[in-house]
Amino acid sequence: MMPFQELIDFERAKKIILENTWEMDRVEEISITEACGRVLAEDIEADFNIPGFARAAMDGYAVIASDTFGASMRNPVKLRLIGKIFAGEIAKEEVKKGTCMQIATGAALPEGSDAVIMVENTSAEGDEVQIFKPVYPGANVSSPDEDVKKGEKVLAEGMILNPPKIGVLAALGMEKVRVYEKPEVHIYPTGREIVSPGCEIEYGKIYDINSYTLATLLKEEGADVHIHPIVDDDKETIERCFEGGGDYIIFSGGSSVGERDMIADAIEKHGKLFFHGIALKPGKPTIFGKVGKTLVFGMPGYPTSCLTNAYVLLLPSIKKMARLPLIIKREEVTLAERIVSTIGRYQIYPVKVKEGKAYPVFKESGAITSLSNASGYIEIPANVEYLDKGSKVLVTYF
Amino acid sequence: MMPFQELIDFERAKKIILENTWEMDRVEEISITEACGRVLAEDIEADFNIPGFARAAMDGYAVIASDTFGASMRNPVKLRLIGKIFAGEIAKEEVKKGTCMQIATGAALPEGSDAVIMVENTSAEGDEVQIFKPVYPGANVSSPDEDVKKGEKVLAEGMILNPPKIGVLAALGMEKVRVYEKPEVHIYPTGREIVSPGCEIEYGKIYDINSYTLATLLKEEGADVHIHPIVDDDKETIERCFEGGGDYIIFSGGSSVGERDMIADAIEKHGKLFFHGIALKPGKPTIFGKVGKTLVFGMPGYPTSCLTNAYVLLLPSIKKMARLPLIIKREEVTLAERIVSTIGRYQIYPVKVKEGKAYPVFKESGAITSLSNASGYIEIPANVEYLDKGSKVLVTYF
Numbered sequence: 012m013m014p015f016q017e018l019i020d021f022e023r024a025k026k027i028i029l030e031n032t033w034e035m036d037r038v039e040e041i042s043i044t045e046a047c048g049r050v051l052a053e054d055i056e057a058d059f060n061i062p063g064f065a066r067a068a069m070d071g072y073a074v075i076a077s078d079t080f081g082a083s084m085r086n087p088v089k090l091r092l093i094g095k096i097f098a099g100e101i102a103k104e105e106v107k108k109g110t111c112m113q114i115a116t117g118a119a120l121p122e123g124s125d126a127v128i129m130v131e132n133t134s135a136e137g138d139e140v141q142i143f144k145p146v147y148p149g150a151n152v153s154s155p156d157e158d159v160k161k162g163e164k165v166l167a168e169g170m171i172l173n174p175p176k177i178g179v180l181a182a183l184g185m186e187k188v189r190v191y192e193k194p195e196v197h198i199y200p201t202g203r204e205i206v207s208p209g210c211e212i213e214y215g216k217i218y219d220i221n222s223y224t225l226a227t228l229l230k231e232e233g234a235d236v237h238i239h240p241i242v243d244d245d246k247e248t249i250e251r252c253f254e255g256g257g258d259y260i261i262f263s264g265g266s267s268v269g270e271r272d273m274i275a276d277a278i279e280k281h282g283k284l285f286f287h288g289i290a291l292k293p294g295k296p297t298i299f300g301k302v303g304k305t306l307v308f309g310m311p312g313y314p315t316s317c318l319t320n321a322y323v324l325l326l327p328s329i330k331k332m333a334r335l336p337l338i339i340k341r342e343e344v345t346l347a348e349r350i351v352s353t354i355g356r357y358q359i360y361p362v363k364v365k366e367g368k369a370y371p372v373f374k375e376s377g378a379i380t381s382l383s384n385a386s387g388y389i390e391i392p393a394n395v396e397y398l399d400k401g402s403k404v405l406v407t408y409f
Numbered sequence: 410m411m412p413f414q415e416l417i418d419f420e421r422a423k424k425i426i427l428e429n430t431w432e433m434d435r436v437e438e439i440s441i442t443e444a445c446g447r448v449l450a451e452d453i454e455a456d457f458n459i460p461g462f463a464r465a466a467m468d469g470y471a472v473i474a475s476d477t478f479g480a481s482m483r484n485p486v487k488l489r490l491i492g493k494i495f496a497g498e499i500a501k502e503e504v505k506k507g508t509c510m511q512i513a514t515g516a517a518l519p520e521g522s523d524a525v526i527m528v529e530n531t532s533a534e535g536d537e538v539q540i541f542k543p544v545y546p547g548a549n550v551s552s553p554d555e556d557v558k559k560g561e562k563v564l565a566e567g568m569i570l571n572p573p574k575i576g577v578l579a580a581l582g583m584e585k586v587r588v589y590e591k592p593e594v595h596i597y598p599t600g601r602e603i604v605s606p607g608c609e610i611e612y613g614k615i616y617d618i619n620s621y622t623l624a625t626l627l628k629e630e631g632a633d634v635h636i637h638p639i640v641d642d643d644k645e646t647i648e649r650c651f652e653g654g655g656d657y658i659i660f661s662g663g664s665s666v667g668e669r670d671m672i673a674d675a676i677e678k679h680g681k682l683f684f685h686g687i688a689l690k691p692g693k694p695t696i697f698g699k700v701g702k703t704l705v706f707g708m709p710g711y712p713t714s715c716l717t718n719a720y721v722l723l724l725p726s727i728k729k730m731a732r733l734p735l736i737i738k739r740e741e742v743t744l745a746e747r748i749v750s751t752i753g754r755y756q757i758y759p760v761k762v763k764e765g766k767a768y769p770v771f772k773e774s775g776a777i778t779s780l781s782n783a784s785g786y787i788e789i790p791a792n793v794e795y796l797d798k799g800s801k802v803l804v805t806y807f
Contacts, residue, residue, distance in 0.1 A: 099602030119613035175780035186607030204497030209584030215517035382573035
């Protein structure tokens with residue numbers, strides 16, 4: 012049970028973590044129905060024109076435009092109706108001079124015709140159609156490459172797929188798409204005092220909270236998360252966790268100094284330990300290192316510390332690796348009560364926002380209800396002693 | 410091929426849809442690891458105190474506070490060390506007058522002791538611990554109900570579960586939680602001209618875009634979505650879709666008037682048709698009705714029309730049923746080019762936002778690239794003829 016030797020400051024800790032985070036380079040092929048929010052791993056070029064054929068943009072009659080020149084209400088042009096064509100069908104006959112074909116929106120223009128006249132500008136009786144208005148060649152016709160031209164780059168590597176972009180993939184006939192894999196996160200709960208939810212609990216023990224807050228946060232933010240069974244806090248068991256690999260190993264935190272030292276020692280033995288302890292409140296006992304290519308975090312044991320640290324330190328790294336933007340919802344509001352801070356430690360303070368005012372809701376680092384009642388948190392720099400009631404503060408929402 | 414008989418205005422269409430949307434009442438039990446973003450279907454009361462025992466809030470020594478009264482650097486109090494206790498352990502011995510026990514953060518306070526003195530204010534040698542500072546009873550001790558009191562309502566029905574709230578469920582030992590079911594959406598692609606992505610395509614046909622844009626949007630926004638195989642556009646086949654039930658049936662749209670009439674007729678025959686045609690551009694040919702308890706939408710066939718309509722009409726309904734807030738990301742920007750609108754029709758216009766300016770990107774309703782290049786859309790009321798370059802417009806982001 013030694014005290015921390017050297018605390019690094021918060022901004023430096025953030026920088027070290029991000030500098031050691033690479034961008035995902037593994038790629039997987041998934042169904043387009045699963046691809047919303049995923050990051051495209053290849054440029055998409057069109058192999059063909061879309062729609063791929065000239066089609067009617069209106070319900071009406073396919074005509075030869077020159078046949079309609081001079082038509083008016085007084086002097087309608089009369090054309091012979093030779094058939095009907097629906098979307099998805101191919102006309103069996105050619106439109107020749109003096110004839111026309113009834114056509115539905117989206118149907119391929121029959122051979123011979125070069126324009127569509129809207130049904131409103133016509134009158135039909137039997138197989139005779141009267142045309143009251145001339146049309147120019149190409150009128151009410153979408154060209155074969157109106158939407159997409161063959162060879163055109165329609166989507167670029169690195170784009171985040173949303174419903175319209177998935178629509179483009181569908182339009183190209185793609186059932187599957189190559190996207191970057193999600194960062195693979197392995198959570199190892201540590202701490203002799205914790206018990207998994209759903210199990211019987213004994214006096215002196217508490218349920219594991221941290222694995223679940225971390226897992227749901229990281230999953231929501233684009234990671235592929237695995238919660239492992241609770242790990243005994245002995246050196247060998249902790250070292251064995253490294254064998255499982257993954258992009259991230261997260262020890263979700265025993266609360267005692269001894270356990271944390273064991274994790275730091277294990278990282279140092281097998282890889283590189285970047286820091287062990289941050290001048291941050293809550294969240295001081297945070298460990299960061301690298302074993303092989305795997306980023307290793309030792310999170311604080313206290314639920315509030317663990318989760319706020321996940322928001323401010325872990326999330327930016329996960330997002331960078333996943334090639335996703337870090338979207339932070341922030342708002343300036345008025346502080347409803349005075350908050351006293353700790354000089355020399357950067358503070359993350361949970362608040363509840365009600366009617367434009369921020370109310371402190373911090374109970375203690377061990378209290379998960381500190382966060383479940385909070386709307387978000389404010390950050391107080393290390394050199395600030397207190398924030399007065401009525402100050403303007405920037406709330407970051409969960 | 411009849412023209413539309415009666416167009417209803419956009420605001421009325423929205424109102425009718427919302428009035429006919431009920432809130433989900435079916436409940437399911439799911440793992441807490443899957444519950445982020447879901448809506449809690451029950452109040453959660455604590456069955457026990459959390460942490461459930463008095464625990465050390467610091468690393469240090471468990472003492473009887475009155476033993477330390479009068480201690481100072483000059484006159485330290487000397488206590489006999491009788492053991493060591495880690496988090497998760499139960500002390501085997503009682504702390505009696507004149508003794509103390511080394512204790513780790515989070516460990517249950519040993520019987521007899523009533524305070525913890527920080528290791529920094531002590532000095533130990535062998536089994537003798539010198540205390541340099543007095544502590545009051547309860548110092549550095551978290552009470553058994555510090556976080557949650559037995560019987561306390563910690564979460565309320567209707568809350569949206571986020572990582573901190575899932576932490577509360579874990580703290581209560583809950584592995585599963587009862588949440589409202591997601592709305593069940595069945596998408597039936599219609600239109601003789603469409604082919605499913607991944608299949609061979611013939612001349613005159615196009616790939617099905619709408620089922621995929623709709624499915625990914627609605628899934629992302631909290632629905633449970635099923636895409637069915639392409640439906641033949643005959644009356645019997647369309648009517649058979651109603652037998653499958655669900656909360657929503659969405660015909661993802663053939664583009665011809667004939668198909669849409671068939672859908673409207675089928676709804677009228679088996680249930681109630683509320684409207685068929687909205688004074689909206691694009692998106693006029695939209696159908697809404699109810700068959701039994703199922704809400705039935707006939708979406709426009711054109712990809713742009715179909716998807717923008719899904720954003721403005723379908724999404725508010727899905728969110729209401731799911732009991733989720735409709736979160737709309739809006740920003741006021743300057744229009745970079747003049748847009749001419751259609752008097753008498755409410756218009757949804759896709760734009761790309763670049764450096765605070767909105768650029769129109771509309772190609773034609775049939776073009777999916779109209780939307781894939783857009784950042785979002787602006788809405789132009791029915792009585793507006795054009796928007797000048799330089800006007801302030803409100804962009805709704807995808």
